[in-house]
Amino acid sequence: MTPAIREAIVLPAALLTVLLAGSIRIAQSTVFAPPSVFALVLGLLLIRVIVQSGALAPEQLLANARSAAANLNGLAVLLALWLASAQVLAVLIPESGLPRIVFAVFLLILLINTAAAAPDRVRLLRSLSVTFGALFLLKFVVLRELSAPGTSGLKRVLQALLEGVTLGSLLQPPSHVATSYLALLSLGLFLVAVFLLPDRGLERSEALVKADLQVRTTPTRR
């Protein structure tokens, strides 16, 4: 795959598909939900971590030496990456109640912590896969199963008890199973897109991480 095809077609198509697939919420009616302002802020943090790890080299997308069309392609990739990052994080945050607040705060802390840890490209991709996978299971398997309408009397009783104990703040609005598949597609495609981003290369990335750590550990003179 040539850089032109990757930057002009493959990456924008993949990232915009992440945005679209992640926005679809199928319940009693279908909703195309754009990412919230908070998700857009989290998306910026995620891009910062991606750049810091060397998984994305912005200078390979926007530079004076590149043609105008190439720079426009680079800009489109960066904007699409921002929106897609925000959308995958929005997909992982539950729709309502206490879990929504807990997941949002957890993601914020996790991204700040990842930025402080300054992982390299490979470690970041592993970390994102594990985090996304775990949050996907929590939201689309555990919470969804807890919130699904009870089929047996015992389940309905347990659900009523759970709703009473948590003052209705835990259970989520019911969603169609297709929403879960679309969310999984969105997450998987996002990881593939991050893998395909023009990276800094291993040596340069390690050098940047080392330099970053050195700056942090060097005591400042008063």
Added chain:
Amino acid sequence: MSAAPRNDGAIRVAGLVFTVLYATLIGWLFTGQPQTVAQITGGLASTIGAYSVDQQSLADGLRFFRNDQFVEARMAFARADPAIRDARTQFYIAYSYYRQGWGRLYHDDALYGEGLAVIDRAIALAPAGRLVVEDENLRIHSGEELKAELEAGRRREASDFNPMRVFRERK
């Protein structure tokens, strides 16, 4: 000059066009919130002027409407305009809610409410918001008149208790 950079340039421009079109489609889906595949395809077709209502279903709907079979009329109108893009068909749907909800002693608020939502949509769909339907079987011909009639039907006023209201006629 080698062929590769020329190809790269063409690929980059084609990619930009594709990206803009794809992003526009997503933006349209976010703002329009279509609920069915028919609404998506109809909406896209109407943006290039290729959308048209099913004339046979529209004729069926009008026949039911004139026979005061309003539920059947709405089903036929929905078939005629599945993408909800035709202002005239939506006007008839709103009118069917008005006629079905109209009563000498009281009006059905729920049906009038549905009618208001539909007439708002119809006015939004009409060019420059001007919706006029020339049909000699109707006594209301414009979107504004129908909307005013539906809103008046939902208001609680002193005139509601006027016994002379039983002599009023349905439009």
